[in-house]
Amino acid sequence: MSATQTNKEAEALMQSALQRQMHQDTVGAAQDYRRVLELDPRSTRAWYGLGVIDQQTGRTTNARAEFERALEIDPHFISALYSEATLLRSSDPERAIELMKRAVTEEPKTTAIRLQLGLLLAEKGRKSEAEEAFRGAVAVDPKLVAQVPEEYRDAVSR
Incomplete structure (x- = not known):
């Protein structure tokens, strides 16, 4: 063939x-x-x-x-980066964060990944990194502010 x-x-x-x-x-x-x-x-x-x-x-x-x-x-396949990160979210959150950060680097305008990264960072108590991720998501799509946890909303609205 x-x-x-x-x-x-x-x-x-x-x-x-x-x-x-x-x-x-x-x-x-x-x-x-x-x-x-x-x-x-x-x-x-x-x-x-x-x-x-x-x-x-x-x-x-x-x-x-x-x-x-x-x-x-x-290594730049965003869907695989995000899917593996989602899979590892509870069992290996540090690896999940690393994969989501790579996906955001590959596609900076991916608001869903930025939002999920922010949520995961917030869960892990990494407040400044979470704020940065949420700020990035809201900068691309201001309507997402409603999905940002309340404690972070002031930081992302500035």
Whole structure:
């Protein structure tokens, strides 16, 4: 099979996996993602898709490994950074903070990640860093001030 044919087949399988996942067919989607990886072991989207499915179905160890694999291939993959951070939020908050900070560095206008980073930093008592994250989110979207914890609102409204 030529490289062009392989790429076309991998893309068709990727589209099938996304459709199946959208329709809650996680088994079929996972099969398609694995077939994509047989054709293209460096498909960050397939690794990420498997990670999402495993995260949704409670296989967090697998999910983390799949997100990590996607990040080994593309360290700037924001979705994988954020998903792994969310996965690690309670078990390894320091690693979650590190991943969210990387995601914010990659995409400074991602208000949702900035807001979640601020919340996690606030939970960990890192007030000045939390204020900075909340300020960044509100600077991009002033409507988010309502989602900032009350104790931080004055600091972000200045």
